[in-house]
Amino acid sequence: MKKTNVAILGSGNIGTDLLVKIHRSKYLHCSAFIGRNLRSPGMLKAQELGVFVSAEGIDYIKNNPKSCELVFDATSAQAHIEHSKVFKELNITAIDLTPAKLGPMCVPSVNLSDCLNEKNVNMVTxxxxxxxxxxxxxxxxxxxxxxxxxxxxxxxxxxxxxxxxxxxxxxxxxxxxxxxxxxxxxxxxxxxxxxxxxxxxxxxxxxxxxxxxxxxxxxxxxxxxxxxxxxxxxxxxxxxxxxxxxxxxxxxxxxxxxxxxxxxYAGNLDIINCAAIAMAEEYARHWAEEGHSSHKGKII
Ligand SMILES: NC(=O)c1ccc[n+]([C@@H]2O[C@H](COP(=O)([O-])OP(=O)(O)OC[C@H]3O[C@@H](n4cnc5c(N)ncnc54)[C@H](OP(=O)(O)O)[C@@H]3O)[C@@H](O)[C@H]2O)c1
Structure with a gap:
């Protein structure tokens, strides 16, 4: 079976907690952890886990469009507005953890399957x-x-x-x-x-x-x-x-x-990150079943 390659953009509290959780996923492989500062605590944690890191921000995705099939955006609502244009142009599916609310709102316990055909879903707050x-x-x-x-x-x-x-x-x-x-x-x-x-x-x-x-x-x-x-x-x-x-x-x-x-105590990180992973794993299973033409994840 193949794991789907995903990137995490944003190396703060949300991005780093997400990284640790994705490390345990049977369906997802973090192919890039992307921030702006290689010495931030999140970037150091990623390097400790042996994950590829980049401090180039969205430019890393622009320059390496085949590095992932899905991006989690854990930066800020303002930054997501700019990032979403790049994801759209490169046809990369995005899960937005900021409250930018550009795409449809996804709450997995209520509307997970309705979101499967969307290219940019918003995880609310x-x-x-x-x-x-x-x-x-x-x-x-x-x-x-x-x-x-x-x-x-x-x-x-x-x-x-x-x-x-x-x-x-x-x-x-x-x-x-x-x-x-x-x-x-x-x-x-x-x-x-x-x-x-x-x-x-x-x-x-x-x-x-x-x-x-x-x-x-x-x-x-x-x-x-x-x-x-x-x-x-x-x-x-x-x-x-x-x-x-x-x-x-x-x-x-x-x-x-x-x-x-x-x-x-930080259940606020878990409630949104676990929801985002539930959505991403559903995409991964769906793409694998459909033989998604661009399904090029890591073989495990
Ligand atoms: N914390 C929560 O409980 C929580 C829960 C749900 C949703 N959220 C949402 O999640 C987002 C992140 O929150 P957080 O608490 O994790 O904040 P944070 O700790 O400040 O993390 C944000 C990270 O994004 C990076 N970043 C910002 N703009 C960027 C850009 N243009 N390109 C690349 N990296 C960029 C920052 O880099 P630097 O380190 O260089 O500044 C920082 O590492 C916010 O929109 C927030 O509303 C947070």
Whole structure:
């Protein structure tokens, strides 16, 4: 069997955690880890793992278009807008981990197979991956979803400079995703970067205002969705609810990470990276089955 060659663009918190996870994948091989500075902690980690590294940024892809079939973009929303033009021109499939939201939004537990024919999918945000499947279950089982509000808290240490520069995009993209997946007319997303030490685990609370909340109707689909998420994010669990408080449905979830790059508190890296890998592995299996003309991965 062949592993699909993938490149990671962006060597920060998200890119480096993704690299460690891809190293374990049965379907993916990281053929290039690309950043801007060979001495950054992420680049040093990649070299320690024996992975090919380049500090040329997007120019590496331009100059070596056959080096990969798929690129994970873990840079910033602003940079992805420029990078996406190159991916399109070179016909390389892109999985965007920034909140640029150029391509359709992908939440594997809800719409994985719908994304298979897309060339640039957006993985929304960490808070979005944690909350939209719950909001989807609420939307499917409750009448008249008027408003959904989502509050996520992550350890400040796990938010790199690009995450901080993309806070407006985080809010906008998460709110759009909540509307799309729940059908709610109004949504609000809030992100707390908590500086406490020891660092806090990622936690997200979803609150929904619906007509006559029906928890018993919600539970079966909610349990099924949580089960699906746990198949690719093992540390995802409901810690409160579902319950009705002041007429609103409330569910709180926690995500424990695998501790691949940052310690286990950084479930915010795992929730989006595991989702991105689930999508990439689905592409890899699909291309292998179809005998994709450009399927030229590493033979293992
Ligand atoms: N951290 C999270 O919890 C989280 C969760 C979900 C999504 N995200 C999103 O993921 C993205 C990355 O976040 P992060 O926390 O990993 O930030 P980060 O630690 O600052 O990582 C960003 C990396 O991208 C590199 N980079 C930026 N522009 C580039 C360009 N044009 N070409 C090549 N490399 C470039 C940076 O290089 P330098 O080292 O040279 O600066 C840095 O290594 C952000 O858009 C963020 O919103 C973050």
């Amino acid at each position: 960490c808070g979005g991956q944690a909350s939209t499947p719950i909001a989807y279950a609420i939307g499917k089982t409750q009448k008249n979803v008027q408003y959904v509000e989502v509050v996520s808290a992550i350890a400040s240490r796990s938010a790199g400079p690009a995450t901080r520069a993309n806070l407006d995009e985080y809010i906008h993209t998460t709110e759009e995703a909540l509307k799309k997946f729940s059908g709610a007319a109004k949504t609000k997303a809030i992100l707390n970067l908590n500086p406490a030490t020891p660092c806090i685990d990622m936690q997200t609370t979803i609150m929904a205002k619906v007509e006559n909340p029906d928890i018993e109707k919600l539970k079966p689909l909610l349990n099924e969705i949580v089960h699906r998420i746990q198949s690719y994010v093992p540390g995802y669990q409901i810690v409160v609810g579902p319950l009705v408080e002041n007429g609103r449905i409330v569910v709180t979830i926690k995500v424990k990470g695998l501790g691949d790059y940052l310690p286990a």
